[in-house]
Every structure is written in C-alpha cells, then in structure tokens.
Amino acid sequence: DAKTTxxxxxxCAEGRAANxxxxxxxxxxxxxxxxxxxxxxxxxxxxxxxxKNNETNEMASLIITEDRKSSTLILPHATLRDTAVYYCIVRxxxxxxxxxxxxxxxxxxx
Amino acid sequence: xxxxxxxxxxxxxxxxxxxxxKCEQHMGHRAMYWYKQKAKKPPELMFVYSYxxxxxxxxxxxxxxxxxxxxxxxxxxxxxxxxxxSALYLCASSQQILRLLGNEQFFGPGTxxxxx
Numbered sequence: 001d002a003k004t005t006x007x008x009x010x011x012c013a014e015g016r017a018a019n020x021x022x023x024x025x026x027x028x029x030x031x032x033x034x035x036x037x038x039x040x041x042x043x044x045x046x047x048x049x050x051x052k053n054n055e056t057n058e059m060a061s062l063i064i065t066e067d068r069k070s071s072t073l074i075l076p077h078a079t080l081r082d083t084a085v086y087y088c089i090v091r092x093x094x095x096x097x098x099x100x101x102x103x104x105x106x107x108x109x110x
Numbered sequence: 111x112x113x114x115x116x117x118x119x120x121x122x123x124x125x126x127x128x129x130x131x132k133c134e135q136h137m138g139h140r141a142m143y144w145y146k147q148k149a150k151k152p153p154e155l156m157f158v159y160s161y162x163x164x165x166x167x168x169x170x171x172x173x174x175x176x177x178x179x180x181x182x183x184x185x186x187x188x189x190x191x192x193x194x195x196s197a198l199y200l201c202a203s204s205q206q207i208l209r210l211l212g213n214e215q216f217f218g219p220g221t222x223x224x225x226x
Contacts, residue, residue, distance in 0.1 A: 036217075096158045096166060100154075101152065
C-alpha cells in the first residue's frame, strides 16, 4: 500500500530549481519522509530524509509542511544529469520496510 | 567502501533452470534487502534480513529462496521461475539502528533477469 502520492512527471529547465511535491496525508508521528532517485536502469540513490524539520544537504533541500501531510524536494540548480525518477517514501513503523510510491519522472531540458 | 555489489549484471534462464543472484556489502550493515522491479514500476520489497535472520517475507512465492550466509553476503536462489518473473532484482543494505533514527538504504545496481 503506497502511502505517498506524486505527480507522474514534471519538466524543469536546466539551471532552474526543480520542486517536486509529495503528499503523505496518513503519515504517523514517528515516520520519516525519504527521497530517492533512480536514473534509468540503475539502483535507487539516496537523496535526503527528514522527520519534521526542513533539511538540506549537498544534493537537495527537503521542505516538510507543519502538519507533515506533504513535502517538497528542491533541487536548487537542476542539470541534465538530474533527469531521473524521484521517489518519495514514508518509512513505515517497522523501520526495515520501505514502500516506494509511484514516483515522479523529472525531465530536465536544456 | 560505500558500495553494494551485485552479480551477475544480466541473467537469462529457462523455466527449469536453477540459478542464484549474489549481493555483497562491506559497510558493516546488518540489514539486507531484496527488491523486485518491473519495467516502469517502482521497486517492490521481497525480503528483509536482519542480523543474518529472515525478518520479513512479503508473501513471495517459494520459487524465490533467499539466503544470508554471513553479514556481508545475501543470495537469492531461483528455481522453476516463470516468464512473468523477468525483472530487475535489486539488493540493498542499511545499518540496523534504533527505530526512531533515520535508516538510509544503499542500493546495488541490480541484476536484470530474463526468464524464457
């Protein structure tokens, strides 16, 4: 049972910020939001995760709404190499389980 | 070493064959995972090993048999598969840490399996 909802695809111009939304309206208080991406036919790559505070690392920023029902992954300066499927995941209560949502195909265009 | 390796990269097998997929990590992780990914679909969890013991089986058919011989190795034994089992099989590992802390999974590149 997917616990996240994402748009199937998005376009972004190279050099601009890519903002990828995710809805997780049934998230529980101790469940984290994770973002991974998968470039064609490779294994998924970890990007970032958070619980309730906004997070930033060298790859991206994660903005989580105050009610935690949605989040946005921000790639500040998208490049062609950022073209991939981006998955928003809520880590379920048994912490070893990752259920991937359907993902968003991000197309970065020159 | 922050890498999960998987062999072989590609595998073609008949429905009567027996084959094995191998996964290896040297990050000291004590949780290891098998996922199945069909074309244009997200990865689906199959099995989870925690401290070399099977902790989760997501109702996977018995023609898939996992094995964790030690903390660095994870195998998936395949027997009497069907053409619909053709997919990308992904292995992942993570630290086995407390529930309330983040738990990043590291994925291997996958094995592309074709069942004829």
